[in-house]
Amino acid sequence: MRALRSVVQFLFLGGTVALLLRGLAGVTTNTCESYCPFGGLVAIFPLAKHGGYACALTELNVALFVSLVGLALLSKKSFCSWICPLGTVQEWIGRGGRKLFGRACRDGGGGTAKRVYRRVPRKADRWLVLVRYAVLIAIPVLTYTVWQYDLGFRKYDPFYILFTWGGHETAAFSFYVVIGVLAAAFFLPFAWCRYLCPLGAAMDPLSRAGGLRLRRNTETCTDCGACDAACPHAIPVSSYNEVTAHNCTNCMECAEACPEKGTLELSWFGK
Ligand code: SF4
Ligand code: SF4
Incomplete structure (x- = not known):
């Protein structure tokens, strides 16, 4: 199963990198943003109120978000570990971090020493995971108010910054956001997903009900x-x-x- 998952991850990450390279070469104006399901969630309010889309969002973002809702009900958050390119990058970095920095432990199958992930203390973890819900609420609210229907989140979004290589409306500090997210993944597996990802937060109740x-x-x-x-x-x-x-x-x-x-x-x- 791990081999199959690696192939699927590689295909989605490869497709996203190919899109980035085509964009940098001027072959396409499409970016990873066009295929972001979270954009579909952000688009729902202006679509319902004005019948139009905020900034660069389209019906494709909404269709992808609806598909993701269906996938979560079918198979929990499998999107995160099978499809999401940012999840894949974090996972690979996290494996490296575990090898170099992980806690030594003996496995259950015969006492062979190996390295396992380090964890945030349980009490701190319980509070930190709530930050995602604040991010989930803040982004649409800021988009419709402070940012005046512009996608102001771009400059803080590691997925957009990394896979557009500092695209439209990113700032000088944006690469530090990406460096911070990837460095955090080295020490704490999926740190972005666990504590900050608004898409993951939106999927939580659906994932709990997921059938597979x-x-x-x-x-x-x-x-x-x-x-x-x-x-x-x-x-x-x-x-x-x-x-x-x-x-x-x-x-x-x-x-x-x-x-x-x-x-x-x-x-x-x-x-
Ligand atoms: S319990 Fe943890 S390791 Fe097992 S499938 Fe779920 S996320 Fe992966
Ligand atoms: S045998 Fe060990 S690893 Fe397997 S399900 Fe039980 S506790 Fe988990």
């Missing part, structure tokens, strides 16, 4: 905890019979790490 979810076979599970250590989103997998956590992306890293093969498997509503 991991099921843990309690008869073969030995409670070794290898799955908990492997999850880049700090989900306590071994405490679930079926993983309904809103931040599960169906990346299957926990199943890869499980020494009892077949104990963690994808299921439809836990059946």
Whole structure:
């Protein structure tokens, strides 16, 4: 499954980089922004009120957002670990960070020492994850008020800045935003997704209901905890019979790490 996921990630990241290169070469005026589902969410209010789109947003953004809602209901936040190019870049950087900076630990399958992700202390983490909801509310509100229906968020958006290489309306400090996000991903897996991403926040309630979810076979599970250590989103997998956590992306890293093969498997509503 990891190989298949890597291929899918590579294709979406490659397509986004190809779009960037075509833009830099002047072959197209399209940017990654044209394919951003979060733009569809931002577009909904002006569309409902005025029947028009804010700034560069189009019906494609809305269609992608609606598709993402459907995908989240089907398969939780699989968009984040299978499709999102910023998620892919963060994941690869995070793996490097884990190898160099991770906490040494013994796995459940025979005591081999390996490196696992470091975590933010649970209490701080509980508060920090709420920042995403503030970002989710702030961006549309600022877009319709302070920014006068312009996409003023561009200069703070690591996805837009990185994959347009400092495109329209970015600022001198914008690259520092990207450097900060990627550096954070080195020390904390998916730091942007976990604490700041407004699209991830919008998906939370849908993801919790998502039908395709991991099921843990309690008869073969030995409670070794290898799955908990492997999850880049700090989900306590071994405490679930079926993983309904809103931040599960169906990346299957926990199943890869499980020494009892077949104990963690994808299921439809836990059946
Ligand atoms: S619980 Fe498993 S599938 Fe879900 S995010 Fe964590 S490692 Fe990935
Ligand atoms: S599901 Fe697998 S990795 Fe997780 S505690 Fe059980 S045996 Fe260990």
